[in-house]
Amino acid sequence: MFDWMKNHKKLIAFITFMIIFGIPFIIHVLFKLHSNIDFFVAEWTAGELLSYYGSILAFLGTVILGALSLYQNQIIKQESDKRTELLEQREHESNMPRFRFNFMLNQRDNSKLKFNIENISPNVANNILLGPIQIVNEKKEVIWSNTGVIHIDTILSNQKREISLLNPPLPENHCCFKMSMQCQDKFADIHKYKVWAFCQFKTDTPHFQIEEIKTTETP
Numbered sequence: 001m002f003d004w005m006k007n008h009k010k011l012i013a014f015i016t017f018m019i020i021f022g023i024p025f026i027i028h029v030l031f032k033l034h035s036n037i038d039f040f041v042a043e044w045t046a047g048e049l050l051s052y053y054g055s056i057l058a059f060l061g062t063v064i065l066g067a068l069s070l071y072q073n074q075i076i077k078q079e080s081d082k083r084t085e086l087l088e089q090r091e092h093e094s095n096m097p098r099f100r101f102n103f104m105l106n107q108r109d110n111s112k113l114k115f116n117i118e119n120i121s122p123n124v125a126n127n128i129l130l131g132p133i134q135i136v137n138e139k140k141e142v143i144w145s146n147t148g149v150i151h152i153d154t155i156l157s158n159q160k161r162e163i164s165l166l167n168p169p170l171p172e173n174h175c176c177f178k179m180s181m182q183c184q185d186k187f188a189d190i191h192k193y194k195v196w197a198f199c200q201f202k203t204d205t206p207h208f209q210i211e212e213i214k215t216t217e218t219p
Contacts, residue, residue, distance in 0.1 A: 019060070023053060095185045097125035097155070101195060101208030104162065109169035109202045113177070116162045119155040125183040128152040128161075135167060138174040155183075170202035177206055 098121035104114040119125050131149035134142050144167050152161050181193040192213040197206035 019057070092189075095123055095187060095189065096191055096212070097121050097123045097183055097185055099125070099155075099181075099193070099210055101197075101210060102160075103197075103206050103208070106206075107169075109171075110199060110204075110206065111167060111169040113165045113167055113206065114162065115206070115208065116160045117152075117155065118160045119157055122157050124157065124186055125155045126153070126185075126188075128155060128181070128183045130163065130179060130181050133165065133167075133177070133179040135170065136176050136178060137172055143171060143175065144168055170199065173199070173201045175199050175202060177208075181210070 097119055100118045100120050102116050102118060104116055106113045117128070117130075129149050129151055131146060133146040133150075135144040136142055146165065146167070150163060155161055176199070177195075177197040179195045181195055183191055185191060193210050194213055195208055195210045197208040199206055
């Protein structure tokens with residue numbers, strides 16, 4: 001309703017003008033007219049009719065004030081919801097573990113890759129699950145996959161954990177290491193991440209990137 005009112009301000013202004021000035025003017029004109037037809041002969045006085053119209057205006061005023069009160073409450077609720085959402089987001093971010101993936105070692109063409117996971121936040125991370133881990137080519141075809149899940153009990157703040165893969169050498173250029181990850185924060189809330197490292201050439205040093213998966217996303 002309020003959106004409709006915002007989009008029809010001119011129409012509302014015209015209706016308001018007619019209610020305040022137009023109808024009293026019409027009443028005034030009608031009582032100035034004289035007709036030989038009994039139906040059009042006024043049985044009310046002009047004062048009675050204007051008094052009745054005044055009651056209608058009072059009723060409309062009450063309705064309008066009620067509508068404005070509802071609109072104001074809606075605005076207050078929207079602002080309250082925004083503040084609540086902002087506080088929840090800040091709480092989420094303050095408790096969320098943050099990680100950095102660092103390349104350590106590999107063999108020929110990035111085979112048997114080793115990297116570490118570092119907790120760069122002040123928050124402890126529990127029940128870390130890493131996997132499945134895949135290598136995909138430029139056509140999004142899976143070249144190699146580790147379907148198992150690597151489990152780490154805890155990574156404290158500023159602590160690192162080493163991960164070793166038994167992957168084969170990259171057979172071609174433009175390959176990407178992809179993996180999913182999740183952990184629990186100190187309140188046992190689950191956080192999910194996607195991790196990837198793109199290698200333009202199969203001899204490139206992988207540089208990992210990590211991004212949290214929002215609740216509306218799918219891994």
